[in-house]
Amino acid sequence: MTETVQLFITCLIDSFFPQVGEAMVHVLNRAGVRVEFPSAQTCCGQPAFNAGLRSEAMALGRHTIRVFEKTAGPIVIPSGSCAVMLRQGYLELFKDDPAWLRRARGLAERVYEFTEYLVDVLGVNEIPASWAGKLAYHPSCHLLRGLGVDRQPRALLAAVKDARIVELPEGEDCCGFGGVFSVEHPELSAEFLKRKIANLEKTGSPTLVVADTGCLMHIQGGLSHQGKSQRVMHIAEILNHQ
Amino acid sequence: MNPQTFRDRIRESIRDVNLQLALDNNATRRKDGREAAFASLPDYQERRKRAHAIKADIVDHLDETLEQFIRRVSANGIQVHRAADAEEAIRIFMDIVHSSEADALHGTKVNPLLIAKSKSMVSEEIDLNHSLEAAGCHIVETDLGEYIVQLRGERPSHIITPAVHLRRRDVGRLFEEKLGIPYTEDIPELTRVARKVLREVFLNAQIGVSGVNFGVAETGTLCIVTNEGNGRMCTTLPPVHVALMGMERLVPTLDDLALFLSLLPRSATGQKLSVYTNLIHSPLPGQTRHLILLDNGRSALRVSPLAESLYCIRCGACLNACPVFRETGGHAYGSIYPGPIGSVISCALVDPALASLAQASSLCGACKDACPVDIDLPQMLLRVRSGMSPQIAPHKIKEGVGIPFAVKMGLKGFSIAAGTSRMFAFFQTLGGLLCRVYSPRGATMRLPAWTGWGLGRDFPRIALHPFRTRWGKIRQVVETGSAQLAEKQVFAEPAAQPLYKSLADQFITELAALGGQTHLVSENELPDRLTEFLKAKSIEQVLADECGAGFLNGIPAIMKPDPSVKAGITGALAGISETGSILLTSGAGETLTASLLPEIHMAVLRISQLVPTLEDALRNPAVRVAASAVIITGPSRTADIEMTLTIGVHGPGELHVFLIDDSKAV
Numbered sequence: 001m002t003e004t005v006q007l008f009i010t011c012l013i014d015s016f017f018p019q020v021g022e023a024m025v026h027v028l029n030r031a032g033v034r035v036e037f038p039s040a041q042t043c044c045g046q047p048a049f050n051a052g053l054r055s056e057a058m059a060l061g062r063h064t065i066r067v068f069e070k071t072a073g074p075i076v077i078p079s080g081s082c083a084v085m086l087r088q089g090y091l092e093l094f095k096d097d098p099a100w101l102r103r104a105r106g107l108a109e110r111v112y113e114f115t116e117y118l119v120d121v122l123g124v125n126e127i128p129a130s131w132a133g134k135l136a137y138h139p140s141c142h143l144l145r146g147l148g149v150d151r152q153p154r155a156l157l158a159a160v161k162d163a164r165i166v167e168l169p170e171g172e173d174c175c176g177f178g179g180v181f182s183v184e185h186p187e188l189s190a191e192f193l194k195r196k197i198a199n200l201e202k203t204g205s206p207t208l209v210v211a212d213t214g215c216l217m218h219i220q221g222g223l224s225h226q227g228k229s230q231r232v233m234h235i236a237e238i239l240n241h242q
Numbered sequence: 243m244n245p246q247t248f249r250d251r252i253r254e255s256i257r258d259v260n261l262q263l264a265l266d267n268n269a270t271r272r273k274d275g276r277e278a279a280f281a282s283l284p285d286y287q288e289r290r291k292r293a294h295a296i297k298a299d300i301v302d303h304l305d306e307t308l309e310q311f312i313r314r315v316s317a318n319g320i321q322v323h324r325a326a327d328a329e330e331a332i333r334i335f336m337d338i339v340h341s342s343e344a345d346a347l348h349g350t351k352v353n354p355l356l357i358a359k360s361k362s363m364v365s366e367e368i369d370l371n372h373s374l375e376a377a378g379c380h381i382v383e384t385d386l387g388e389y390i391v392q393l394r395g396e397r398p399s400h401i402i403t404p405a406v407h408l409r410r411r412d413v414g415r416l417f418e419e420k421l422g423i424p425y426t427e428d429i430p431e432l433t434r435v436a437r438k439v440l441r442e443v444f445l446n447a448q449i450g451v452s453g454v455n456f457g458v459a460e461t462g463t464l465c466i467v468t469n470e471g472n473g474r475m476c477t478t479l480p481p482v483h484v485a486l487m488g489m490e491r492l493v494p495t496l497d498d499l500a501l502f503l504s505l506l507p508r509s510a511t512g513q514k515l516s517v518y519t520n521l522i523h524s525p526l527p528g529q530t531r532h533l534i535l536l537d538n539g540r541s542a543l544r545v546s547p548l549a550e551s552l553y554c555i556r557c558g559a560c561l562n563a564c565p566v567f568r569e570t571g572g573h574a575y576g577s578i579y580p581g582p583i584g585s586v587i588s589c590a591l592v593d594p595a596l597a598s599l600a601q602a603s604s605l606c607g608a609c610k611d612a613c614p615v616d617i618d619l620p621q622m623l624l625r626v627r628s629g630m631s632p633q634i635a636p637h638k639i640k641e642g643v644g645i646p647f648a649v650k651m652g653l654k655g656f657s658i659a660a661g662t663s664r665m666f667a668f669f670q671t672l673g674g675l676l677c678r679v680y681s682p683r684g685a686t687m688r689l690p691a692w693t694g695w696g697l698g699r700d701f702p703r704i705a706l707h708p709f710r711t712r713w714g715k716i717r718q719v720v721e722t723g724s725a726q727l728a729e730k731q732v733f734a735e736p737a738a739q740p741l742y743k744s745l746a747d748q749f750i751t752e753l754a755a756l757g758g759q760t761h762l763v764s765e766n767e768l769p770d771r772l773t774e775f776l777k778a779k780s781i782e783q784v785l786a787d788e789c790g791a792g793f794l795n796g797i798p799a800i801m802k803p804d805p806s807v808k809a810g811i812t813g814a815l816a817g818i819s820e821t822g823s824i825l826l827t828s829g830a831g832e833t834l835t836a837s838l839l840p841e842i843h844m845a846v847l848r849i850s851q852l853v854p855t856l857e858d859a860l861r862n863p864a865v866r867v868a869a870s871a872v873i874i875t876g877p878s879r880t881a882d883i884e885m886t887l888t889i890g891v892h893g894p895g896e897l898h899v900f901l902i903d904d905s906k907a908v
Contacts, residue, residue, distance in 0.1 A: 016703075017705075021712070037713045048654075049624070050627075051645050052628040052642045053653055057657075063662075141605070142607070172608075178605055181603065181605070182604075182699075183649060184601055188252060189697075193699065220686075221699035224686045
């Protein structure tokens, strides 16, 4: 029987990197999964939540819960950070509201980050893909420390044909995105990013792979600003590459 | 603090090349040290969960536990005072000072009153030094790092390593200027100079001040850990000892203390145990001890959504792990509690305006990962940002504490736009078009620096065809059977711990790793081996406690604390194999000074006295009845200058354990 999942695309991939979403759908198809996209979805509310604007975050949280309550099956998200928001953030957000907390719990149980879903739920450890050359992987903060997802993306990358995986020095350090942090404390944020890019250069890899859209946008933005040739790619794009 | 001031300070810190080098050094060394230390604790995650649960219980039942603790401490003969706030704590302290002055007038002590202080963050919180100096007292910091920042007229920049912002040449110049010694960058030499100056302070001080790392409710124990030996000096030599303690720093039992002691030094300095773990129960003969318990906002914190921040054991691991601290150092925060934990508690314990510190985090979670009691620091920071901190005027605080107005409006606007998918799609289209007006050709946009993002980063253009408009065109071909199913995961067995042939073998190995030396002897050999040892070092007199004196064969034993004697000899109650430590208790008289004042400490221990773990040692019934006990783990040391390990600060630089092999007799 074909598995069907609900896609929460995230506002960043929707708006800035739609090709990542397409790649993800194809990869899931290849893993034997049909994808549905509830089109009423918007943003999970994390930007407001992280800034301490809980009223605004609650409004978007309620919207997201309502949209996905109308659907069934696992909710798959191509971003660790947004998955943390749906799985953990909503529980904090609605901790004093028993009715919504119950609904938030119901949603949280269905949420999976993309690589986590492939490896832990489907039991897939190899997607037929190939990539000629080096790949460095940046474990995003919320994916790594928030969800504890690390071996899953690494396992999938290790199985990519012709790819040479190189270890990113100080890989577990934050790239400096942090949502509103990046514009509120740009000096700090830019310093973290400089170190991240310097570490990427040490690997000699022309490609950095991430599984989180905030880091993707941030590190790519830094590389572009510094005029560097390296590219940041979402893991779905690599896994969709033949 | 004004958020703009904070940003200015951050900019200054980032520009300070010297500071950046010092902070990079701190971050990398501390991370490696912590990881190495926890490698010897395979059940670390389980311990950290247990520690979290114990602390949660303490904070939930703080009143009862505190009452039990105070009852025990008072029964042990220590005078307990409770201070509601900093002002009251200062007032209590001044009363103690005045009564000590009255005592000192009858003696021949010098004026002004000399106070020797060992490291205490609570004393920083209430700004004790400032008040005492204003009252004409001479208060001297005796922890090397604290001494350095005091000489510079600064406050500590880190809760464990106060001079972490400085490099050796800063200290060299400081000592040249303030102490009149020739300029040197030699860290052992700088340490020796400080030892010499501070030794005089210890011997002449009328009052010794210390903090408290843990108070044990069941026994009334005050546990104070230090590496240099200054904590022992401050709590044993002056006739008056005043301990300052945050009212939440409790653990229920000595067994629990053993658990927390397995976490604190590893997290703080990468040690299995600090060099000196002092367990104080009652005053020494002729000594008065006071304990000041400080509230100063803790009660309010306890009933707020930030209560979990009271589980903190002040190890500093979150500071060392924090990428923000790595850029800014401690001073930029404008609070004596910097870093992630400081950004949570400062608004409650120091100044409500410090709530804006919580915005200085990318919420990367490295702090939570590093926390040995598993405090959810990112969650706490989020709550401070949401205005959930205990405030003096709650009506003044709105959601989004500390974010600039423009950012707040931007986020509110975005949240409205994302309210429905129709509106969201409209703004995507509008945004996509505007992006192409701003940047018709490039795929990215260069924004001006004032936007924040423009600083070092380009911004992507919004797609003309967002995913939601492409969805309908995606043709799904669901395949079956091409992806590889994961093979059954085989997890490697946890790495085997090094096996020791015996407790003695482990003890000797651990002590050697710390720079201590074990001399394995038979019962009969002991007197000759001691004589040989002393002869080789040309030592003619030995400071001894009663037990130690019994081992000396014809060598003159000095029983009174005499700072000019080079070596001291003591017995020991127990040895701890897992850490290479020895446990000493004070019995009648001056027992503990022989292990503290001289440069060389010799301790006599039997193999039959070795126990496997710290927990076993603390279960020895003699511990809880002793006026004070100390667990000594290697020779005195510091790493306060550039994280460079230096052996021999205030306590002995050499530790020799004469281990009597009585295993065959038993």
